[in-house]
Amino acid sequence: MLPHRLKALLLPLCGLLSPIHGSAVDRPNFLVFMADDMTYHDLGSVGNPDVHTPHLDKFAAEGTTFTHAYNSSPMCAPTRMSLYTGLHPVRHGGYPNHSKVYPAVRTLPHLLGDLGYDVALLGKRHEEPASQFPFNVLGGKHGDKGEGLDLDTGKVGDYLATHSDESWCLIVTSNQPHTPWNRGDASAYDPSLLKLPPYLADTQVTRKALAAYYAEITYLDEQFGHVMAQLEEHGEAENTLVIFLTEQGSNFPFCKWTCYETGLRATAMMRWPGQIPTDEARETLIQYVDITPTLVDLAGGLIEKNQFDGSSLAQVIGNRESPAPHQYVFGLQTTRGIYHGSEAYAIRSVRDDRYRLVWNLNHHEKFQNSVTRNFPTYQSWKSAAESGNHFATTRLLDYTTRPEFELYDLERDPWSMTNLAADPKHAEHVHLLHDVLQKWMMQQGDEGILTELAALDRIPPRGESRAQ
Numbered sequence: 001m002l003p004h005r006l007k008a009l010l011l012p013l014c015g016l017l018s019p020i021h022g023s024a025v026d027r028p029n030f031l032v033f034m035a036d037d038m039t040y041h042d043l044g045s046v047g048n049p050d051v052h053t054p055h056l057d058k059f060a061a062e063g064t065t066f067t068h069a070y071n072s073s074p075m076c077a078p079t080r081m082s083l084y085t086g087l088h089p090v091r092h093g094g095y096p097n098h099s100k101v102y103p104a105v106r107t108l109p110h111l112l113g114d115l116g117y118d119v120a121l122l123g124k125r126h127e128e129p130a131s132q133f134p135f136n137v138l139g140g141k142h143g144d145k146g147e148g149l150d151l152d153t154g155k156v157g158d159y160l161a162t163h164s165d166e167s168w169c170l171i172v173t174s175n176q177p178h179t180p181w182n183r184g185d186a187s188a189y190d191p192s193l194l195k196l197p198p199y200l201a202d203t204q205v206t207r208k209a210l211a212a213y214y215a216e217i218t219y220l221d222e223q224f225g226h227v228m229a230q231l232e233e234h235g236e237a238e239n240t241l242v243i244f245l246t247e248q249g250s251n252f253p254f255c256k257w258t259c260y261e262t263g264l265r266a267t268a269m270m271r272w273p274g275q276i277p278t279d280e281a282r283e284t285l286i287q288y289v290d291i292t293p294t295l296v297d298l299a300g301g302l303i304e305k306n307q308f309d310g311s312s313l314a315q316v317i318g319n320r321e322s323p324a325p326h327q328y329v330f331g332l333q334t335t336r337g338i339y340h341g342s343e344a345y346a347i348r349s350v351r352d353d354r355y356r357l358v359w360n361l362n363h364h365e366k367f368q369n370s371v372t373r374n375f376p377t378y379q380s381w382k383s384a385a386e387s388g389n390h391f392a393t394t395r396l397l398d399y400t401t402r403p404e405f406e407l408y409d410l411e412r413d414p415w416s417m418t419n420l421a422a423d424p425k426h427a428e429h430v431h432l433l434h435d436v437l438q439k440w441m442m443q444q445g446d447e448g449i450l451t452e453l454a455a456l457d458r459i460p461p462r463g464e465s466r467a468q
Contacts, residue, residue: 027299028272029240030112030169032291033227034083035220036076036124036178038246039255040067040267041197042217046281050194051214055225056269059244063271064317065281070329070351071288074248074256074263075338077126079288080173083245084108084127086292086308089332090446096337096455100128108292109134112169115299120159123151123173128460135171144175146182151175153226160234169295174223177216179251184215199254199262199415201392205380206252213250241272241298243291253378253399257333257369259349259358260408260416264331275318285326285353286313309444328352328433330440335362336455340373342366346452350437356416357433358406361448367400405430 040046044053045060046067072082073089081094084107089095093102101107107127109119113134121135124142138159144150151174159170176183191207194214200206224244231237246266249255255262268286270276289310293303297312311325328350335345345368346361360367371378384392405421407430420426441448 026239027167028275029167029236030117030295030298031172031227031231031240031242032170032245033172033224033242034080034174034245035217035247036173036175037248037250037256038177038217038220039249039252039262040069040246040265041262042214042250043246043267045269046267050189052188052218053221055221055228056244059224059228059242059271060269060281061279062273063242063269063278063280064276066268066270066284066286067281068283069245069266069268069286069288071248071264071266071331073332073334074258075333076178076247077128078334079248081127083288083291084133086289086310088289088309088330088444089334090441090444090451091309093458094128095332095451096334096458098126098128098337098460099455099458100460101132103132105132107133108169108171108295109136111292111296111301112299115167115296115301117167117169117299118163119169119171120163121171121173122153122155122159123171124175125173140173141175144178144183146180150183151223153223153230156227157230157234160230160236164234164236167299172227174220176220176223177213177250181209181212181216184212184217184219186212186215188218189214197262197415199395199417200252200377201381201384201389201395203377203380203384203392206377209252209377213252238273241270241275241295244269245288245291251371251375253371253375253381253395254416257335257338257371259331259333259347261351261356261410261414262416263333264329264349270317272317277318277320280320282320284316284324285329285351286316287326287329290325328436328440330437332446334452334455335367335369336452337459338369340368340370342368344449344452346449348437348441348446348448350433350440351410352433354409354411355429355433356406356408356410357421357430357437358408359434359437360402360404360406362452363402363404367402372400405434407433 045057071079075097077097078089085092092105112119122138123140127133138155189211191211249263290313293308293310294313297314316322331349333347335341344362348359381392406419407421408416
């Protein structure tokens with residue numbers, strides 16, 4: 001199957017816009033700050049009144065927030081490898097979690113390095129093999145047990161002090177708010193006063209977990225604030241495009257590991273003084289695979305046709321009147337190979353400006369992962385269901401037992417609670433989106449269930465050198 005997938009590297013992606021080259025200003029430096037397992041709606045600036053994110057709220061007022069940014073996969077490793085390659089997961093090869101890209105794939109350090117940039121990374125690494133992601137690694141660790149310093153943000157200032165005379169791209173990847181939620185001051189959040197998102201069953205355990213999760217987001221906000229302060233102190237703020245990304249959804253049910261909005265959707269905030277509108281929120285559909293071509297374009301690089309699955313956002317970010325780069329955005333979940341995952345449960349998804357179609361290719365099986373195995377919130381829902389809580393019972397069933405197709409009207413049902421796929425009134429749109437999704441899969445070299453079954457071939461054996 002490998003040669004067939006590699007052929008996908010040469011196939012055109014229908015509807016890909018030709019990137020725009022050149023810039024009216026000196027080429028900028030780049031700073032990309034990424035959270036870890038943070039659902040898109042859990043920021044004060046995007047309307048969550050409970051979570052405290054003063055530094056990120058200030059940052060949002062200084063730039064543009066893209067409220068509809070999408071991951072290619074609701075898992076850490078595929079998300080990051082797509083971000084660093086501009087390719088969707090099956091095409092670059094790293095579609096399971098803890099997996100690796102194909103040997104021929106070039107990544108952000110190669111692409112910007114060729115243009116004279118130093119490309120550095122501080123924080124979590126979750127990309128393989130490390131040799132194909134030759135970042136200037138400044139430190140950090142993969143995972144956080146709550147002991148010692150998890151991310152030495154002071155190294156940002158050290159880096160800026162020694163690279164002021166060259167072009168640079170710095171990626172800062174926090175471990176927060178990934179579980180276990182052990183950072184920040186959870187006592188600052190009263191669980192009984194929190195407003196739960198409608199897709200979560202209301203239990204005391206859910207509320208306590210949400211408080212701990214929000215506390216870790218506030219801790220992340222402090223990390224971000226320290227990084228931005230150092231950017232200012234070293235005089236680098238004016239000519240630096242800063243991008244903040246929430247990554248994929250949190251560990252709560254219906255978020256991470258799923259292809260619903262709360263799994264694939266992210267918030268992307270960008271600031272570049274004088275070049276990007278301030279205090280603006282836009283619903284333009286963008287994808288993480290757009291980030292690398294955007295940086296290459298702004299750095300003055302030439303982008304070859306079909307080189308990326310994403311499009312440069314160089315014109316989009318600076319001009320609210322620019323046409324949307326995508327009519328559709330795509331995502332996939334590979335459950336085979338994840339901790340406590342189903343033997344095989346392939347999910348593919350596409351959304352347009354209103355509807356999301358989810359295709360559960362292994363719908364006859366039970367969907368399971370670490371959430372269903374040992375996440376206390378999920379276990380509290382089981383206890384609530386046993387005590388007669390109808391909503392908890394429904395949510396448990398919706399999570400583990402799914403039909404082949406799910407269609408959600410995200411304008412009327414933003415939390416993906418009402419499946420319209422079996423409604424005859426929506427049959428035509430189900431057919432349309434399914435056809436679009438199948439064409440995308442063909443372009444990617446994605447054979448659906450066969451690709452799911454081959455997932456273990458893409459995961460390095462234990463003992464092989466892996467990025468940390």
